[in-house]
Amino acid sequence: MELNTQMHLLNPLSPDLKKDSTREGYGKALLELGEKDSRIVALTADLAESVRVHYFAEKFPQRFFQCGICEQNMAVVAAGLAYAGKIPFLSSFGAFSPGRNWEQIRSAICYGNANAKIVSTHTGLTVGEDGATHQALEDVSLMRSIPNIRVLVPCDFEQAKKAIHAAAKINGPVYVRAGREKMPVFTTQETPFELGKISLYKDGSDISIFASGALVHESLLAAAELEKEGISAAVLNVYDLTEMDNSTIEKYAKKTGAFVTVEDHQIKGGLGSAICESVCETHPVPVHRMGMRMEFGQSGKGSELLKHYGLYSSNIAKVAKEQLKTKKR
Amino acid sequence: MKLNSTKELALMANAIRADIIRMVNAAKCGHPAGPLGLAEIFSVLFFSEMDFDPKNPQKERDIFVLSNGHVCAGSYSAMAHAGYFPPEDLLTFRKFGSPLQGHPSRKYFPFIDNSSGPLGEGLGIACGYAAALRLDNKPQRVYCVVSDGEHDEGSTWEAALFAAKYKLDNLVAIMDRNYIQIDGTTEDVMPLDSIEEKYRAFNWNVISIDGNDIPQILSALKQAKDCKGKPTMIIAKTTPGKGVSYMEKNYKWHGVAPKDEDAAKALSELAAERKKIEQE
Incomplete structure (x- = not known):
């Protein structure tokens, strides 16, 4: 099969492709960002390791906010941090953020033009065993319907890192949809994003x-x-x-x-x-x-x-x- | 512009009240009862307590988060008198093309610190500001005005947990405890008392005052500054509709504008009150 060479992809049919998750790509990229820019802060709602912000939290405990199981408050605290000049990344499962806190995202983050990044790490059917309540299958629709937010859906680990770095560079609200399951990594550092x-x-x-x-x-x-x-x-x-x-x-x-x-x-x-x-x-x-x-x-x-x-x-x-x-x- | 005497602050509160009546009357809609009850609090915050430079709103300054955005007629008036924009603009409130939106928006002014309207969000936004100031070791403080009614919202209590956990002593919230909300009294719609005990149980520094009494407001804000390791909630019992006899304590004036005749009556009552204050 002939791939577009300009995309610098690995052979998707290769049995040797490394497998990793887009949430892992998020966690790694957030850590890289944290080292470069002290304005980066991270928030989660009792899911630090699941959403892979534990890497950031261990390295930068002062810049990490454990909000407890309070997705609505997480979104508005992130808005306040952003208004004050920080670049907050807030993460939970897609079913709860943006599922539970959609109105806070709409009013405080999007209408309020907060430079905040919402990253959901458990989305779609690939959430798996937890079942229907935890499988966010509506999150892209929820986010696409709000003005003033960019919606990014990376396809693998490598692209997730690029999406997170791109999100940090954008001055305004961004939603990044990531996933739990390890999937073949077929894009490369050279693949355009x-x-x-x-x-x-x-x-x-x-x-x-x-x-x-x-x-x-x-x-x-x-x-x-x-x-x-x-x-x-x-x-x-x-x-x-x-x-x-x-x-x-x-x-x-x-x-x-x-x-x-x-x-x-x-x-x-x-x-x-x-x-x-x-x-x-x-x-x-x-x-x-x-x-x-x-x-x-x-x-x-x-x-x-x-x-x-x-x-x-x-x-x-x-x-x-x-x-x-x-x-x- | 700082006002140093109780009398000057009372005159400012009176001026804010007259503006509120003129604004909602001109808009033919809006929320008069809430901001009338908050006039002393707005007066003290903008003319005694908070540090800011209206000529340079981007400069580091204290943060004002209005959580119950529907009372913005009062805060807009205070901001105009403080010098952020010309008081003549107040009469464009709620009108097409005016930056004085029905609920305040960050989009239009650099001195509006949050876009509000949906209840139960401001306290959490204030927590975010306070946490950011703390991270940067900044001395500025965050002032957040919340309503009692929005304590029906679970998200308000999420913020109450957060502020106590992170010991945000640079945050002082002032609750407009006026006992009214849209559908009736707070204790009929969804009982909140004892709100003081609830906040104490949430590990806040709680101060109860008469929210229409200027010396009590000043003293509570001073106590809040002195408190270390806890956020402060000032429970300010206010009279909704304060200063306008037919509006006082009547929840029906939460979201109804007075007609021309009623507005004239309100303004004449406020003018009489102003004379009284001047003569004191």
Whole structure:
């Protein structure tokens, strides 16, 4: 399979890919930031190790705020710290932040224009065994609907580090969606991460697969399967879900004529919606949105759940083949 | 501009009250009862207690967090008299295109320290400011005005836990204990007493005062400064609608503007009160 060489990716099919989590990428990047910039402070709500801010807390105890199980207060304390010139990173599970504290994020952080960074480390079905209450499948939708916040969804450990460094550089509110499970690391330090852009990881002419987060890797595997059947699929990584990269979306609408979107999130309000919103305004083509089809998850291993809900490479390939039939001739 | 005597501070409170009536009357909507009850507190905070330079609001200064943003007619008035903006602008309150939003916003002024309106957020924001000042070893203090009604919000108590845990003695909160909220009295809607005991149990330094008594406010703020290792909550019992006979202690004036005739009556009562203070 021929990847876009400009992206400096590792072979997604390689069995030797290192596995790590995006939450680990967050924890490591936060520690690096903390060493460089004394304005960086971290807050959590009784989940320091789970959200990987314990590395920061051990090194910089004075700049770490253990808020207790108080996600609402964590958000407003972070706002106050930000108004006073600090750069707070506040973290919990996505179900509780932004799930529990959405209004505080809206009013104090976004409307109040606090230079605060909300990082959720447990999102999507890959949260796994904890079950439906803990599987945030609506967080991107919640955050995308608020003005004045950038929404970033990195696809692996390496990209999570880049997203966190980028978040620190942005002067304003940012949401970063991370995940719990260790996943293959196929991007590299050289892989570009540009705000406002969609990255083309593999070019193709028959169909475009737009993917975000944990499912970018599965989408590349799907493209490899499709290639064996003579179908040329483009795979595009959408890590910035704020304002969409309309020109890239339009270009691939014209080039391929059919889209599949793939995300570990409800099909309403996340990546699928964002792509539809954009393509409708430029060059409408049929879009099949893969994700949770407006239901709650359940307990199980992350991989079992992704399989059960159809979010794996062979099924993405199958859906893509079906989607080819919808193309206008 | 510092006012050094109780009389001057009382005259300022009276001027703030007259502004509140003119502002909500001109806007034909707004919240008169709360800020009328807080006039002495705003007067003391802006003209005696807090350190700030209205010519240079970006300069390091004390922080003022208004948690119950709906009482902003009073704080806007105090800010205008203090020199942050011309008092004539007060009559644009709540009108299209005015920076004097119905609930205050950081977006429009560098001297507004928090965007407020949704209740139960200000105390936590004040904690964030206080924690940041502490980290930087800054001497400035954080003043937070909260309502009693917003103690229905669980998030207020989350902030109360946080402030005590981090021993934020550079934070002083003043609770407008006026016993009213939108749907009735606080003790009918959701009983809060004894609010003093609750805060003591949360490990705060608690001071109870008559919130319309200027010497008591001054003395409580002094005690708050002297207290080390704990945040201070001043429970200020105020009379909602204070200074306007038909509004006093009537929860129905929480969010209703007086009509022209009622406003004129209120202003004449306040003018009479002003004469009384001047003659004292």
